[in-house]
Amino acid sequence: MTLISNMIIPILVLIIIIHGFIKRIDLYDEFVKGAKSSFPMITTMFPCLLGMILGVNIFTKSGVLDWFFSFLKPIFSYWKIPFEILPMIVMRPISGSSTLAILNGLFKKYGPDSLIGTIASVIQGSTDTTFYVLTLYFGSIGIKKIRYSLYVGLFADIVGIVSAIIITSMLL
Amino acid sequence: MVNKIWGFFIISGIVFCFFTGNIKLINDEILNCTKSAIDMIFKIFPVMALWLGIMQIASSSGLLNIFANKLSILLTKIFPDIPYGHESLSFIASNIVANMFGLGNAATPFGLKAMESLQTLNNKKDTASRSMITFLVLNTSGVTIIPTTIISLRMMYKSITPTAIVLPCIIATSLSTIAGLILDRIISRRIK
Structure with missing residues (x-):
C-alpha cells in the first residue's frame, strides 16, 4: 500500500514532463510561470486562514465543542475512534481553511503518522467543503432555490468521512 | 453562513471560558493565532508553488485536455439532461x-464557467436544475488523486510516509462520490 502510494507522484511527474517534452513546450519556463501563480493564491489565503485559526482555536481549545458534542462520545469509544478528530468531522463541510487549521494542530500534537494524524489526513484529502462550494457556485449564477443539493452533498461528506475512518483503521 | 458560524465560534468559546475560568488559555490563543497562521502559510506555500509549476506544464502541453476529453464520454452518462456535445460538458470535465490533481484554484474558474453554461439549459433561472445538483455533488465529494496541501503539511511535520495517505484518500473519495451520485439519482427520479 505504502509502495503504491509512494509511486503515484513520481510516475505522475514523469508522465507530465515526458508529455511536455514530446510536445516541445518550454518546460522550465512553464514551470516557473505556474509556480509564480501561487503568490496571489497565498495572499488571498492568508487572511482566511488567520481568521479561521482564530475562530476554530477559540472554539476547540475552550472545550465548548467537546461539551457540545459530548453525547457522541459513547459512539466514538464504541467504534474505537479517537474523539480528538471530532472537530475535524464537524468542521469539514463548513470550511476548508478551518479544517486545515485543525489538521495542523493535530499534527503538532500527535504527529502525522499517528492514527489520529492519518485519519485526519484522509478525511481532509477525500472530502470537500460542501457549504462553501454551494454558496460560491449557486451564488455566482443567482440560484436561490437549491432544492435537495445540500442533503446530497452532506450525505456524500458523511460517506467520505466514515470510509476514511474505516479504511485508515484497517491499514494501521 | 460562514459569517454566522465564525461569530458563533468566538462568542461561545470566550463565554464558555468565562464560566470554566480558563480565561488565560483563551488570552494565549488569541495572541498566538498570528504565529500559527504565518507558520502554516510558510509550510504550504513552497509545495503549492511546486505543484502549480508542474501542473502548468501539464496544461500547456495539452495533457489536461486529453484527460478532459476522455472524461466527457463518461460524463454524458452521469448528466443525462445535458445534450451531447454541449460546451458545459467540457467545462465540467476540466473542473474535475x-x-x-489538487489544483483547487484552477478548478474554481472552470466550475463557475460550467455553472454559467448549465444555467443556459435551465428553465427556471432561480431554481437549481438537476444537472447543476449532480455537478455540485461531484464537486463537494472532492474527487482528488493528489492531495498536495496535506502531503506538504505531513512532510513539514516530518512524517515517515507523507504520501501513504494517497491511496486511502482515493478509495474514500471514490466511495463518497459514488454514494452521492446514487442518492442524487434516486432523489431526482422520485421527484420526476
Whole structure:
C-alpha cells in the first residue's frame, strides 16, 4: 500500500514532463510561470486562514465543542475512534481553511503518522467543503432555490468521512 | 453562513471560558493565532508553488485536455439532461481534472464557467436544475488523486510516509462520490 502510494507522484511527474517534452513546450519556463501563480493564491489565503485559526482555536481549545458534542462520545469509544478528530468531522463541510487549521494542530500534537494524524489526513484529502462550494457556485449564477443539493452533498461528506475512518483503521 | 458560524465560534468559546475560568488559555490563543497562521502559510506555500509549476506544464502541453476529453464520454452518462456535445460538458470535465490533481484554484474558474453554461439549459433561472445538483455533488465529494496541501503539511511535520495517505484518500473519495451520485439519482427520479 505504502509502495503504491509512494509511486503515484513520481510516475505522475514523469508522465507530465515526458508529455511536455514530446510536445516541445518550454518546460522550465512553464514551470516557473505556474509556480509564480501561487503568490496571489497565498495572499488571498492568508487572511482566511488567520481568521479561521482564530475562530476554530477559540472554539476547540475552550472545550465548548467537546461539551457540545459530548453525547457522541459513547459512539466514538464504541467504534474505537479517537474523539480528538471530532472537530475535524464537524468542521469539514463548513470550511476548508478551518479544517486545515485543525489538521495542523493535530499534527503538532500527535504527529502525522499517528492514527489520529492519518485519519485526519484522509478525511481532509477525500472530502470537500460542501457549504462553501454551494454558496460560491449557486451564488455566482443567482440560484436561490437549491432544492435537495445540500442533503446530497452532506450525505456524500458523511460517506467520505466514515470510509476514511474505516479504511485508515484497517491499514494501521 | 460562514459569517454566522465564525461569530458563533468566538462568542461561545470566550463565554464558555468565562464560566470554566480558563480565561488565560483563551488570552494565549488569541495572541498566538498570528504565529500559527504565518507558520502554516510558510509550510504550504513552497509545495503549492511546486505543484502549480508542474501542473502548468501539464496544461500547456495539452495533457489536461486529453484527460478532459476522455472524461466527457463518461460524463454524458452521469448528466443525462445535458445534450451531447454541449460546451458545459467540457467545462465540467476540466473542473474535475483540475480537482483530481489538487489544483483547487484552477478548478474554481472552470466550475463557475460550467455553472454559467448549465444555467443556459435551465428553465427556471432561480431554481437549481438537476444537472447543476449532480455537478455540485461531484464537486463537494472532492474527487482528488493528489492531495498536495496535506502531503506538504505531513512532510513539514516530518512524517515517515507523507504520501501513504494517497491511496486511502482515493478509495474514500471514490466511495463518497459514488454514494452521492446514487442518492442524487434516486432523489431526482422520485421527484420526476
